[in-house]
Amino acid sequence: MGGRIRAEDKECPLSTAIEQVGEWWTLLILHDAFDGYTRFDQFQENLGISSSMLTSRLKALLADGLLERRPYQTNPVRHEYVLTDLGRSLRPVLVALAAWGNTRLAPEERSMILIDADTGNEVEPVVIDAKTGRRLDDSNAYVFAAGPAASTAMRNRYPDRMPLSTNR
Amino acid sequence: MGGRIRAEDKECPLSTAIEQVGEWWTLLILHDAFDGYTRFDQFQENLGISSSMLTSRLKALLADGLLERRPYQTNPVRHEYVLTDLGRSLRPVLVALAAWGNTRLAPEERSMILIDADTGNEVEPVVIDAKTGRRLDDSNAYVFAAGPAASTAMRNRYPDRMPLSTNR
Numbered sequence: 001m002g003g004r005i006r007a008e009d010k011e012c013p014l015s016t017a018i019e020q021v022g023e024w025w026t027l028l029i030l031h032d033a034f035d036g037y038t039r040f041d042q043f044q045e046n047l048g049i050s051s052s053m054l055t056s057r058l059k060a061l062l063a064d065g066l067l068e069r070r071p072y073q074t075n076p077v078r079h080e081y082v083l084t085d086l087g088r089s090l091r092p093v094l095v096a097l098a099a100w101g102n103t104r105l106a107p108e109e110r111s112m113i114l115i116d117a118d119t120g121n122e123v124e125p126v127v128i129d130a131k132t133g134r135r136l137d138d139s140n141a142y143v144f145a146a147g148p149a150a151s152t153a154m155r156n157r158y159p160d161r162m163p164l165s166t167n168r
Numbered sequence: 169m170g171g172r173i174r175a176e177d178k179e180c181p182l183s184t185a186i187e188q189v190g191e192w193w194t195l196l197i198l199h200d201a202f203d204g205y206t207r208f209d210q211f212q213e214n215l216g217i218s219s220s221m222l223t224s225r226l227k228a229l230l231a232d233g234l235l236e237r238r239p240y241q242t243n244p245v246r247h248e249y250v251l252t253d254l255g256r257s258l259r260p261v262l263v264a265l266a267a268w269g270n271t272r273l274a275p276e277e278r279s280m281i282l283i284d285a286d287t288g289n290e291v292e293p294v295v296i297d298a299k300t301g302r303r304l305d306d307s308n309a310y311v312f313a314a315g316p317a318a319s320t321a322m323r324n325r326y327p328d329r330m331p332l333s334t335n336r
Contacts, residue, residue: 011279013263013269027186034307046325069317070295088307089268092295094182095304096264098312100257101181110315111179111322114304116297117311124298127260128286129291133301134266136282136293137255139202143285144266144319147278157203157214 011151015092025049025057030087031094033067050130066090092127098127193217193225198255199262201235206248234258260295269292277280318333 025047034047044054058081061067066087069079095114102110113122127136136142146158193215200214212222228247229235234255237247263282270278281290295304304310315327 003169008186012266013273013278014199014266015196017265028183031182031312035312086326087270089271091305091307092181092263093264094267095295096261097185098180098182100261101185101255104254105181105317108316110181111318112181112312112326113315114310115313116300117309120313121299121306122315123300123310125304126298127263127293127295130294131289131292132284136291137259139259141264141285142282142291144199144203144280145283145288146268147281147290148276149273150279158280 011154021077023057023060025053026061027097029054029057030083030090031060032064033081033083033087034091034094038072038082043081059089071103092103095125098129171274179317179322191225193221194229195262195265196236197222197225197229198251198258201249202262203257203286206240206250208249210284211249223319263293264295 028047032043032089037043037046040054040058043058044051047054049057058067062069062131063082064086065084067081068084069103070082071077072080098112102113109121114125115122128134129136129142134141144158146155150158173235189314196215197211200211205214208222208226211226211307212219215222217225226235229249232250232254235249236252238250239245239249240248266280270281275290278290282293283290296302297310298306312326314323319324
């Protein structure tokens with residue numbers, strides 16, 4: 001983290017997303033949250049990290065709006081940490097990342113899988129275009145391009161790839 | 169990234185994936201590679217990082233098998249860095265992450281988008297199950313579970329979620 005950031009990074013959705021979720025522990029805490037864990041001591045036991053490290057990671061997740069604090073006990077007041085809508089919207093990213101980890105293993109070698117809760121069948125996550133249903137794996141068919149709000153720096157990065165909507 | 173790792177982490181596809189790609193610069197270098205950049209000085213100019221930082225990141229990407237070195241010039245020999253099949257297989261993760269960044273912006277506020285190279289139309293990446301075509305956003309319908317190779321620790325994490333294939 002830190003260091004110099006190129007001009008287009010502040011507007012790049014990948015860079016800003018990575019800035020929020022790119023910390024190792026952050027994604028593991030979110031994984032715990034997706035699995036239903038909500039309390040400080042649960043995260044700490046699962047992750048095996050120091051209180052100060054966990055406190056600082058949770059603070060970042062609260063500040064980024066991915067988790068929110070909710071009292072679950074009074075006298076003394078204790079809080080739990082639950083996913084916000086924004087945090088929940090990261091689930092496809094975690095699913096895609098776990099799927100990538102598993103694709104390198106034969107099915108019988110996998111230790112953690114994503115299943116259909118009703119049938120117990122393992123699912124096979126793929127990323128598609130919602131409009132056409134086509135898979136987005138092919139880096140020649142689907143390319144990053146400057147968007148409507150792109151700066152000059154971003155347009156210079158993608159000179160030949162202007163979306164139609166800005167070509168009017 | 170150091171620190172204590174819980175027992176099940178070594179077998180968790182999410183943790184192992186994060187270990188390989190969870191470094192901020194790593195994903196930005198891969199983004200450059202997906203956009204067609206291959207040379208040390210291109211990465212350095214795009215990313216604005218020190219030679220030593222970039223050298224160490226590229227070493228990690230080579231060691232993890234995500235990039236490979238290829239000579240592009242002799243006398244003196246110079247190498248470029250190109251994506252391996254394994255590196256290319258990470259593309260859906262980058263696409264999902266960039267899409268997450270963009271979902272928080274109105275279409276006209278987006279600076280970098282993924283487009284269909286033929287039509288120039290912006291695509292809308294979503295993660296689905298390849299077998300059923302259903303979206304995997306719903307964390308109640310699709311849950312993580314212990315896989316066939318799960319350790320006791322992993323099975324303890326998911327006691328009620330055994331895939332059918334291991335319930336014979």
